Amino acid sequence: VSQEAYQNLLMSTPKPGVALITLNRPKSYNAMSSAFMAEINSAFQSVEKDKSIGAMVITGNEKAFIAGADIKEMKDLTFSNAYGEDFIEPWSLQVSQIKKPIIVAVNGYALGGGCELAMMADIIYCSAGATFGQPEIKLGIIPGAGGSQRLTKVIGKSRAMELILTGKNFSGREAFDWGLAARVFETPQQCVDGAVDTAALIASYSRIAVKACKEVVNKSQDLGIREGVEFERRVFHGLFGSKDQKIGMKAFAEKQTPKWEHQ
Numbered sequence: 366v367s368q369e370a371y372q373n374l375l376m377s378t379p380k381p382g383v384a385l386i387t388l389n390r391p392k393s394y395n396a397m398s399s400a401f402m403a404e405i406n407s408a409f410q411s412v413e414k415d416k417s418i419g420a421m422v423i424t425g426n427e428k429a430f431i432a433g434a435d436i437k438e439m440k441d442l443t444f445s446n447a448y449g450e451d452f453i454e455p456w457s458l459q460v461s462q463i464k465k466p467i468i469v470a471v472n473g474y475a476l477g478g479g480c481e482l483a484m485m486a487d488i489i490y491c492s493a494g495a496t497f498g499q500p501e502i503k504l505g506i507i508p509g510a511g512g513s514q515r516l517t518k519v520i521g522k523s524r525a526m527e528l529i530l531t532g533k534n535f536s537g538r539e540a541f542d543w544g545l546a547a548r549v550f551e552t553p554q555q556c557v558d559g560a561v562d563t564a565a566l567i568a569s570y571s572r573i574a575v576k577a578c579k580e581v582v583n584k585s586q587d588l589g590i591r592e593g594v595e596f597e598r599r600v601f602h603g604l605f606g607s608k609d610q611k612i613g614m615k616a617f618a619e620k621q622t623p624k625w626e627h628q
């Protein structure tokens with residue numbers, strides 16, 4: 366994981382197998398300009414390709430994860446530019462194509478596109494005082510990176526409708542109570558540490574099995590239960606062709622710790 370290519374991101378490997386991407390555009394609360402989105406994507410892609418990394422954590426600072434798309438950059442956008450250049454689409458498609466697990470550690474504001482990026486990730490951790498929201502209605506627009514769909518799926522139509530129509534924020538504690546966040550922490554540092562610990566645990570397993578887990582869980586979002594279960598079984602059967610299945614089960618039978626070959 367190299368720092369060189371990035372101006373607004375800090376890249377580190379806090380534990381073996383874990384990449385930590387820290388968003389570092391603090392003056393604008395990590396608002397996502399198109400250049401910043403391109404940097405975030407490029408970081409995801411390079412971590413995806415890095416064979417030493419098994420899982421990644423993305424976080425901001427104590428004040429903001431991301432305060433949304435960059436409103437100052439967006440304000441003069443025209444319909445023909447937005448439509449013609451598929452504004453936002455390439456970015457969100459690229460994020461959703463990442464196959465390694467992404468854990469997001471949300472502290473401070475996760476508004477608009479920030480809340481949407483968190484929901485594109487695989488696991489959300491947050492601190493109790495984090496502030497989530499889809500405030501686009503206040504700008505005369507609507508969520509544009511999946512917010513109306515993903516938030517509604519997770520927290521239910523009535524709650525999502527209320528939040529999106531009023532533009533009201535909700536806290537990290539509420540995000541946890543409603544099932545949007547997997548864990549809630551008292552402090553921002555505990556949140557980042559917790560995310561790194563979970564990423565390290567995931568990175569300690571077979572990369573092949575981890576990739577398959579992410580793939581099958583994500584399929585549940587698109588398929589009905591019957592096709593989803595069939596898809597899961599095909600992938601499950603396929604894993605008996607991996608070396609790591611033999612390594613994992615042999616180690617269990619011999620009361621040893623498995624040494625994964627990621628094959």
Ligand code: CAA
Nearest residue numbers: 392393394396432433434435436437476477478508509510
């Ligand atoms: N875009 C551009 N700049 C932003 C920004 C954003 N989304 N959010 C914050 N900033 C900038 C502010 O303009 C300000 O810059 P200056 O110092 O140059 O004036 C700086 O960050 C600090 O912000 P505030 O002075 O407003 O700080 P605050 O503590 O009073 O408030 C805040 C913080 C509640 C996050 C407030 O800045 C805010 O409401 N931001 C906008 C949030 C928003 O509407 N996000 C949705 C964007 S639309 C979107 O994301 C579309 C989509 O679905 C993809």
